[in-house]
Amino acid sequence: MSVIDTPALCDLAIIGGGAAGVLAAIGVLRGASQPLRLLVIEPNLPLARGVAYATTREEHVLNVPVAKMSGFPEQPEDFLDYLCDAQVFPALTREQIAPMFVSRGLYATYLRQRLQQAVDASPAQLEIVAARVQALEPDADGVLLVLDSGRPLRAGRVIIAVGNALRPLPARGASSLAADKRVEAWDYEALAGIASTADVAIIGSGLSMADTVASLRATGHRGKIHVLSRHALLPLPHAKGAAADYDPEPLLAMNLRQRLHALRRHAAEAAARDIPWQSVMERIRPLGQQLWQTLSEDDQRRFLRHVVRYWDVHRHRIATHLYAQLIELQQQGRLQLHRGRLETAVAEGACVCLYAQDRKRRPLQLEVQCVVNATGVEMRAQAMRNPLLQQLLGSGVGRAGPHGIGLDTAADGSLVDADGVAEPRIQVLGSLRIGRLWESLAIPELRGQAAAAAKQALR
Ligand SMILES: Cc1cc2nc3c(=O)[nH]c(=O)nc-3n(C[C@H](O)[C@H](O)[C@H](O)COP(=O)(O)OP(=O)(O)OC[C@H]3O[C@@H](n4cnc5c(N)ncnc54)[C@H](O)[C@@H]3O)c2cc1C
The missing domain is CATH 3.50.50.60 (FAD/NAD(P)-binding domain)
Incomplete structure (x- = not known):
């Protein structure tokens, strides 16, 4: 090369x-x-x-276990093979490495x-x-x-x-904030450089937010963490459990509303047998493209408008230890989740003032030293x-x-x-x-x- x-x-x-x-x-x-x-x-x-x-x-970490991350369809365990052959985790067996989020x-x-x-x-x-x-x-x-x-x-x-x-930070004034006050969640070096005492506002509550929080924790951050997003839904965790055994094919013939009802029913039936809802989602994972392509155009639009946030948190899950970290920080009061729409960001001295509106259009104001754009993929x-x-x-x-x-x-x-x-x-x-x-x-x-x-x- x-x-x-x-x-x-x-x-x-x-x-x-x-x-x-x-x-x-x-x-x-x-x-x-x-x-x-x-x-x-x-x-x-x-x-x-x-x-x-x-x-x-x-x-x-990856949000998918090692065993499912092969780069090649015809060699489904190739990533696992690589980690074992290269002895990346010499103290662990193949069986122990397969379910890891590395x-x-x-x-x-x-x-x-x-x-x-x-x-x-x-x-x-x-x-x-x-x-x-x-x-x-x-x-x-x-x-x-x-x-x-x-x-x-x-x-x-x-x-x-x-x-x-990356989606730009959806706020008036955001582009004129100084580089140390506005960090992109995918700028991993800048994330690691956030001062440990800074109060931080993370805009967006998805996987990049979870990355940001993990980084802040790993670098010994002691300030307050505000998470602001329009739906205030945290990503949900993976779960170990038996596979769900329902037949997902009939979903393809249903409209969006029927599919959501059916999935809730499958989740309730699974729960009654101690099977986590995550297994119900795993069952439809291979049908993802067909599920989309068999929705009518109107239902696709409805999905994008009303369902996608809920879909995302159930479909794009995080490792359990990251989820536990988020909940622990929330319980300690160090991480506060806000539901609202960011409108303006203004630098005031050493701070950034964020002006948002909550669901009922009431003003919501945050004063932090650094704002992180974790709004995800455009x-x-x-x-x-x-x-x-x-x-x-x-x-x-x-x-x-x-x-x-x-x-x-x-x-x-x-x-x-x-x-x-x-x-x-x-x-x-x-x-x-x-x-x-x-x-x-x-x-x-x-x-x-x-x-x-x-x-x-x-x-
Ligand atoms: C934070 C994050 C974590 C993720 N974690 C996982 C995971 O754990 N498991 C999983 O399966 N998926 C994960 N994903 C999904 C991820 O998108 C894919 O796994 C994969 O990385 C996408 O690769 P890509 O090559 O399509 O895009 P990218 O990784 O975005 O790479 C595109 C490349 O194109 C280059 N480029 C852009 N424009 C031009 C141009 N005009 N000319 C030349 N080059 C250009 C860029 O510099 C970039 O290097 C994650 C995504 C994100 C954002």
């Missing part, structure tokens, strides 16, 4: 070297039977970190190791370009890419794997602050997905243009396919998409 200056021609360019881009690269390298030139274009090196796995903090940084190391192995064994050549793609345009000879260096590059095919975009294509996506939408090479979320894609992952025509030479991976698939964020979906895109590219 070498990092190179911009070359002029390649067979395949993968835009984005996070987990999805790296998995696609491994698929191509493993599947290639003859020499070909493959580029991964990624501004933030080393590869495989992206947003999720860039953290080097021990306390930032530090996310380990996942990037795992992917890079598998990438190196694939490079060593492949007739294909991988080159890494440390750059950001600003624009792309398909034409008769392939796809023309413009990098931030200004130099053009031509690829036979392209895979777009630019991943997650789903609306138009709002994503990525010049490449803005160019795709502006030029009509792509269009927003259903309900304006993500990019529109065909069933095989090809980008769909403004006229509704799919471009098979441009494949899209990951969270950008959320409008069509809904379940398209986590490794179990990404590994399948990456393997399919690699096969398509080699065809």
Whole structure:
């Protein structure tokens, strides 16, 4: 593997070297039977970190157990194999490691190791370009890419794997706050640098909030923690328990209201047999995409408007020790959960004053030394602050997905243009396919998409 200056021609360019881009690269390298030139274009090196796995903090753990985090559909225990072979936890047995929620940084190391192995064994050549793609345009000879260096590059095919975009802090005045007063939850170094005595307001109450609290605790933070979100729902924990054995297929024929009733009923029946509701959710996990695609457009809209917050806390769960930490801090009065909508953020001396409204439109005011943006992943294509996506939408090479979320894609992952025509030479991976698939964020979906895109590219 070498990092190179911009070359002029390649067979395949993968835009984005996070987990999805790296998995696609491994698929191509493993599947290639003859020499070909493959580029991964990624501004933030080393590869495989992206947003999720860039953290080097021990306390930032995967929200899925080791046994379910393989990068490869055909080797379901590959991450577990890696941790055992590399003796990352020499004192533990394979059985003990399988259910663990390990530090996310380990996942990037795992992917890079598998990438190196694939490079060593492949007739294909991988080159890494440390750059950001600003624009792309398909034409008769392939796809023309413009990098931030200004130099053009031509690829036979392209895979777009630019991943997650952070939502901006939803408050007037937020952008003029000084850097030490406004921290992004995905800026792991800045998080670790928050003064231990600072009172902190975390905006958003999802997984990035849990990460932030874990970081504050690990760095000995003693100040007050306010968590402000529109629904004030904390993420819920994983639970050990027997598998739920109901048949989830009939859900596919139901409308949204019927599905919610049915799931509540299954949870109540499970509880009566000492089976946790988490097992009921696990049972529908493999059907995630079908459940979305079989909802009517109106029901999808209703889901996005009324149900998604409740879905998120039940579906995207956290390790039990992180949940226990949140509850303990709440009980000690050190973490206060507020339900409200943030409106304005104003710096006043050493403090930041946050002005919000609660559900009944009553004013809610918080005075802290630091505000953390943990509002999570931006789903609306138009709002994503990525010049490449803005160019795709502006030029009509792509269009927003259903309900304006993500990019529109065909069933095989090809980008769909403004006229509704799919471009098979441009494949899209990951969270950008959320409008069509809904379940398209986590490794179990990404590994399948990456393997399919690699096969398509080699065809
Ligand atoms: C905090 C957090 C924790 C998570 N934890 C888990 C977990 O435990 N288990 C799980 O299964 N999933 C988890 N996820 C879901 C996660 O999104 C996926 O697992 C995975 O990391 C997504 O990878 P990706 O490559 O699609 O996107 P990203 O990780 O976002 O990577 C995209 C890459 O593209 C690059 N890029 C962006 N724009 C351009 C451009 N124009 N040109 C070139 N490069 C560009 C970026 O620099 C980035 O490196 C988590 C997500 C987050 C945000």
